[in-house]
């Protein structure tokens with residue numbers, strides 16, 4: 001059955017390789033500094049600097065607001081002295097004065113807070129985009145190494161702690177600066193009393209630091225334990241079918257309960273420490289007030305000080321208390337932000353192992369000649385999977401790759417698409433080393449259908465058109481027909497508009513595989529790799545798919561990785577893979593006749609199905 005798919009010429013236009021999806025996205029406007037020798041906050045600085053207008057306004061206004069606030073106690077002092085004691089000024093003038101300054105402090109405070117939060121959440125969004133964007137560029141080997149649960153928690157909590165510090169630390173510094181001004185006012189009112197009032201402040205500072213020091217480890221433990229819970233929940237949701245089929249609900253609930261208990265312990269410990277320390281932090285300033293009242297009172301009695309001054313001192317002391325307490329917090333936040341930033345950098349500094357070399361060119365007008373030249377390959381854990389793997393595949397040829405399970409067949413597919421790089425040797429398409437080609441042009445020309453197809457939670461039409469979002473409905477249907485999927489799709493209540501559930505679970509394994517085949521056929525790659533692509537499809541439907549494919553495969557280089565003899569029969573040649581090498585190469589019949597190992601492998605891998 002001839003199937004009108006898109007012509008090759010249209011798929012070889014790489015001006016917008018990833019289709020319409022990315023064209024509107026221009027990436028984060030900023031980058032962190034790539035210079036690893038810089039301190040962490042210098043590296044983050046460009047992100048914050050990109051919001052300098054809102055941030056500058058926030059800090060400026062918060063400064064103005066605090067200056068207004070520090071004026072109030074002094075005005076109060078003047079009012080009490082001049083209006084109440086000396087009767088030299090009118091009461092209403094002083095009241096209006098104080099109200100106006102208070103109003104100004106309030107308004108500037110509100111606006112500054114708005115700008116602070118605006119900056120904070122924009123910085124957070126920037127960092128998040130930076131990380132997510134970077135994650136999409138990282139190579140498979142990175143994902144082999146890291147746990148996705150950890151990554152997600154890192155992206156969330158670490159970004160938050162860096163953002164908090166980056167935006168609130170400058171505000172605390174402003175507060176401290178205001179503290180200096182307040183102290184100046186106190187000194188100007190009465191030097192001795194100012195010094196007496198300040199005696200508690202160093203103690204407050206030390207207590208604050210001590211408290212943070214005890215709390216710091218416990219807050220780390222809490223974070224780590226929360227991440228554990230997240231991982232367990234994640235596994236329970238994703239693995240719910242396995243859990244239920246092995247009736248392990250009870251065990252999983254216990255595992256979760258244990259983890260939850262450990263979180264609870266950490267939170268309780270945190271509350272205990274807070275409980276032990278906060279009375280000190282809260283009541284030390286009262287001691288300062290008591291000192292002011294005692295010594296200031298004596299001074300007033302002896303006529304050395306006005307009553308208003310005591311009121312002003314009280315107000316200033318309360319004002320000073322905040323920066324002294326926050327200074328301790330600043331230290332702790334700084335430590336945490338540093339650790340968080342370093343973990344964020346760990347991800348951002350991770351280089352994709354698969355790099356386009358400078359001057360890489362687009363693979364164009366592909367004939368489809370595929371050459372494996374003495375390829376050696378090991379995954380990052382070290383075991384050699386391919387050793388001196390050598391093979392030559394002619395343009396338009398269909399070759400079956402056969403081997404025991406774990407022999408490295410899928411690995412070969414991953415190398416041709418450059419999901420991993422060969423350790424030694426080279427893979428060439430039309431005589432071009434893969435390393436010389438741009439990645440998008442390579443991957444648009446090599447289509448792989450995996451045995452475990454991932455479908456997105458979007459309509460079937462959009463799933464098939466994933467690689468070619470602008471494809472016409474006719475093209476999508478033609479691809480579905482070729483993959484023998486059209487019939488069952490047409491029978492669904494909403495046809496091509498049916499949204500498949502998370503990971504396409506509402507479809508059977510075979511149906512998902514057929515959609516995945518259609519998805520790759522639509523892109524119409526000149527080189528096609530079918531990795532166990534029909535393993536879940538029953539033999540009769542598979543035969544139909546291959547009947548349809550046969551005409552499609554005629555003009556393209558195809559590697560089929562398969563266990564079924566019916567699939568292998570499609571190929572004009574069989575490569576037998578054993579110990580990372582091609583140990584036999586010939587037609588199915590030739591290998592059957594000459595290579596006992598081939599019969600053995602076939603017997604092993606096909607016994608279940610024949």
Ligand code: ATP
Nearest residue numbers: 144379380381385404405406407408409410411412
């Ligand atoms: P099957 O027929 O079961 O699909 P296969 O021939 O496709 O097997 P591969 O998936 O290529 O086998 O795996 C070859 C070997 O490489 C196996 O021993 C496997 O354990 C190992 N391997 C596969 N993927 C990775 C990875 N990401 N990291 C480390 N080792 C891996």
Ligand code: MG
Nearest residue numbers: 409410411531
């Ligand atoms: Mg495999």
